[in-house]
Amino acid sequence: MRLGMEKKQGHLPDGSLKIGAVARHFGISVDLLRLYEREGLVIPLKSSRGTRYYTEHDYLWIGTVLRLVREARLNFAGIRHLLALVPCWEIRHCGFESKRNCPVISDASKPCWANRSACPVVSVRDCYFCQVYRSAPNSENLRALLAQNGNHIEPAKLAAAV
Numbered sequence: 001m002r003l004g005m006e007k008k009q010g011h012l013p014d015g016s017l018k019i020g021a022v023a024r025h026f027g028i029s030v031d032l033l034r035l036y037e038r039e040g041l042v043i044p045l046k047s048s049r050g051t052r053y054y055t056e057h058d059y060l061w062i063g064t065v066l067r068l069v070r071e072a073r074l075n076f077a078g079i080r081h082l083l084a085l086v087p088c089w090e091i092r093h094c095g096f097e098s099k100r101n102c103p104v105i106s107d108a109s110k111p112c113w114a115n116r117s118a119c120p121v122v123s124v125r126d127c128y129f130c131q132v133y134r135s136a137p138n139s140e141n142l143r144a145l146l147a148q149n150g151n152h153i154e155p156a157k158l159a160a161a162v
Helices: 019-026 030-038 056-070 076-084 088-092 112-118 124-129 131-138 140-148 155-161
Strands: 052-054
Touching: 019 030, 019 052, 019 056, 030 052, 030 056, 052 056, 056 076, 056 131, 056 140, 076 140, 112 131, 124 131, 131 140
Parallel strands: none
Antiparallel strands: none
């Protein structure tokens, strides 16, 4: 099934945006978004042909990552470490008492979605819609770090500020 698309804007009828449109919005390269994906920081939706799509929710998260890199001067390892502190077992109510008991968290230096290969039942699409990944832009660790740098902006306004 082919989806109709506004060619110039890269929009799909369901509100998803192609990677190029998102890159233009933020004034960054498509390669940078792909790097964020490879580093385990962003999860795009992909078509059967491998085209990457993002939704409005992703704008907030991409804006947060850009601010962490530009303003808080964090590298990817630092961002992943802060995200690894998010108590995913509490958010997902999966029954594990802590990350130490969770089979998905094999590396405590990465967020749970970057460790999805450790879980045979979790797919990239599952991680994209996971409550833990969705709550990342509102992580207290990240918000505190940005506020500490004197750059506090409410999450709803974050994407527009980039």
